């Protein structure tokens with residue numbers, strides 16, 4: 001018990017640098033830092049896009065000499081940091097994370113950890129060897145919605161869990177924005193869609209099920225957003241006199257200028273920093289977000305299903321689809337004497353107890369701050385709190401989304417992509433055994449093996 005006469009620990013402001021001043025770095029984490037100046041201060045920032053760099057620098061009062069054009073330069077010059085947030089593009093996670101480990105700072109690493117399995121293994125091996133403090137941005141674990149479902153399962157409210165159906169509804173315009181026109185459209189340049197979009201879902205499934213996945217099977221492809229499906233009369237860009245522009249659900253003009261009223265936030269601020277209707281129209285005229293969805297250079301799957309078997313006997317299936325109106329995740333957990341049905345965006349959970357035929361729906365309170373159902377907020381609060389503990393000389397518990405805990409979801413995603421591409425079931429148990437024996441330098445062998 002703490003001594004009531006001893007003074008409370010002095011408030012300690014964590015000195016943070018953000019690497020990558022984009023949608024996540026500034027839009028999500030920077031926004032939290034602005035709301036909680038008592039906990040942390042953004043002292044340095046890096047981004048090669050000078051418009052973003054200086055806009056963020058001004059907003060946070062970062063002095064011009066501490067604004068850098070690359071993460072490399074920032075980490076070379078900044079020696080007095082407590083923590084870094086890595087929010088660079090997917091393919092640029094490994095090197096800054098390794099550099100952060102060498103600097104001995106706490107790291108908040110955006111998902112995906114890295115886009116390939118050998119890179120994830122290399123980071124894991126180095127982090128283990130150096131005892132690094134890395135938290136992965138698996139924000140769903142910090143939401144009230146999934147925390148409540150886990151509590152219900154752990155209390156045995158539906159008996160023994162048998163099977164789970166999980167659907168990630170990406171939303172048709174969101175899919176077009178990110179995976180057809182945007183940054184995640186090509187696997188080579190970012191990640192396979194199942195990793196980029198669904199590593200969160202693999203993570204949450206194994207967290208809820210409470211057991212590792214032992215085998216999975218996956219199907220999916222790029223079924224719609226190809227030139228073969230381009231309507232008669234469509235043009236390369238939506239504003240070039242396309243004959244079907246007024247009725248096409250993916251029309252850039254309709255999405256960014258009509259359906260979603262222009263505002264200074266995602267997705268508009270990804271299209272253009274000038275989010276006035278004129279600024280957006282200009283960006284749509286020449287930038288990537290004005291391209292016809294049937295004439296892009298995208299190659300990632302637009303839908304994928306994965307069926308999974310877990311070590312405790314629970315079976316689950318997940319569908320990820322770009323063809324939905326709502327942007328949400330829905331989950332149905334079926335147990336021996338009850339079921340839980342949840343809708344993430346509505347923040348609604350219905351629990352049925354078969355023994356007494358009782359059906360209860362609870363509407364959880366809606367978070368007003370940040371995105372991801374309060375997950376961004378919860379993640380940052382947890383991360384900064386643990387850095388403060390560490391700086392005070394304490395030994396904070398490992399984050400719920402530590403690197404060690406988070407790699408499992410990525411190995412599931414890599415296995416799902418292998419299964420989809422090779423048309424075979426993939427076993428993960430051998431991989432797990434190998435992982436526990438990871439030694440530096442042995443990071444390149446494959447984790448998956450074909451099943452029977």
Ligand SMILES: NC(=O)c1ccc[n+]([C@@H]2O[C@H](COP(=O)([O-])OP(=O)(O)OC[C@H]3O[C@@H](n4cnc5c(N)ncnc54)[C@H](O)[C@@H]3O)[C@@H](O)[C@H]2O)c1
Pocket residue numbers: 019020021022023024025046047048049052069070071072087088089090092110111112137138139183196372
């Ligand atoms: N946790 C989540 O739910 C979630 C959601 C969306 C995106 N993400 C991930 O977050 C990361 C960032 O995504 P985003 O949407 O913010 O993308 P973004 O493109 O808006 O931001 C990335 C920024 O990194 C900058 N950058 C490029 N090279 C750099 C370098 N050498 N040094 C410093 N900065 C550099 C880019 O100029 C860009 O501004 C990605 O890995 C993405 O997959 C996670």
